[in-house]
Amino acid sequence: MSGHSKWATIKRKKGAIDAKRGKIFTKLGRELMVAVKEGGPDPDSNSKLRDVIAKAKANNMPNDTIQRSIKKASGEGSTNExxxxxxxxxxxxxxxxxxxxxxxxxxxxxxxxxxxFDKNGGNLGQNGCVSFMFDRKGVLVVEKGDGIDEDALMMDALEAGADDFNVEDDCYEILTAPESFSAVREALEKSGYSFVQAEINYIPQTTTVLEDPESVKKMEKLIDMLEENDDVQNVYHTWEMPEDSEE
Known part of the structure; x- marks a missing residue:
């Protein structure tokens, strides 16, 4: 499997940590608010809102919490920009x-x-300094389980317009072009599939293993500090995390 598949699986596992769930819900609520302000509170006419709702559901955000966030964002009292x-x-x-x-x-x-970045041996750069090392892709992850037929899922995904289909140890990963993400996701939802990850990501073209223990410690600290920051929604990187960092 290519590096991005391993990376996506690690990201999914890390995102499932219960201790971080409250912070994840807060950040998802903010994404819902932005989507509502851009395109209105009706998901039928707001494709971005539909995508964020799917992402929220993949992160086990309760439906009533999702609806409260949408209602709050569409109310007159919501002034945060x-x-x-x-x-x-x-x-x-x-x-x-x-x-x-x-x-x-x-x-x-x-x-x-x-x-x-400065505190952990790195530096913040200009826009475009590293984005060329990543591909922008829609990522849909379906957990392996009873009733999931691998061949049927692959055919359904490819027929819906997916670019690639990867088999991992415990899940199936479907990759799409960003502009095809919504259509592929909605087609698979109509076919009865549910997702443990559903979002558009930056996927590294190649990954790098850090051999120096001090560099590993600094990289872990940098990721932790970024993810703990209330303004940060997502962190992507080219580091190939060690096996014991998956859980």
């Missing part, structure tokens, strides 16, 4: 890092991220 910002930089030993944020204060977010 969030900006979608993408930052690029280098971690220790030149590991490429992309950070997606939703922020109501660009200066605060940029300052925090610069501090995190």
């Amino acid at each position: 969030y900006f979608e910002m993408v930052y690029e930089g280098y971690g220790p030993s030149g590991i490429a890092v992309i950070v997606e944020t939703l922020t109501d204060n660009k200066n605060r977010t940029a300052g925090d991220l610069r501090h995190f």
Whole structure:
């Protein structure tokens, strides 16, 4: 399997940690708010909102919590304005890092991220400095289980317009072009499939193993600091995480 498949599986497992669930729900609520403000509260006419709802459900966000977030975002009392910002930089030993944020204060977010990179042996770079090392892909992950026929899922995915189909130890990974993501996801949902991951990601074209224990420690610390920051939605990188970091 290519590096991005392993990476996507690791990301899915890390995202399932119960201790982080409250923070994940807060960040998903912010994404729902932005989607509603951009295209309205009706998912039937707002494809971005449909995609965020699917992402929220894949992260086990309760439906009533999703609906409360949508209602709050569409109410007159919702005055927060969030900006979608993408930052690029280098971690220790030149590991490429992309950070997606939703922020109501660009200066605060940029300052925090610069501090995190500097403190852990990296540096925040200019837009475009590392994004060429990644492919932008829709990622749909279906958990293996009773009633899931691998060949049928693969055919359904490819017929719906998916680019690639990967088999992992415990799941199936479907990759799409960003512009095809919504159509493929909705077609598979109509066929009865559910997802443990459903989002558009930056997938590294190649990954790098860090041999130096100090660099590994700094990279782990950088990722932790970024993910703990309230403004950060997603962190992508070219580091091939060691096996014992999967859980």
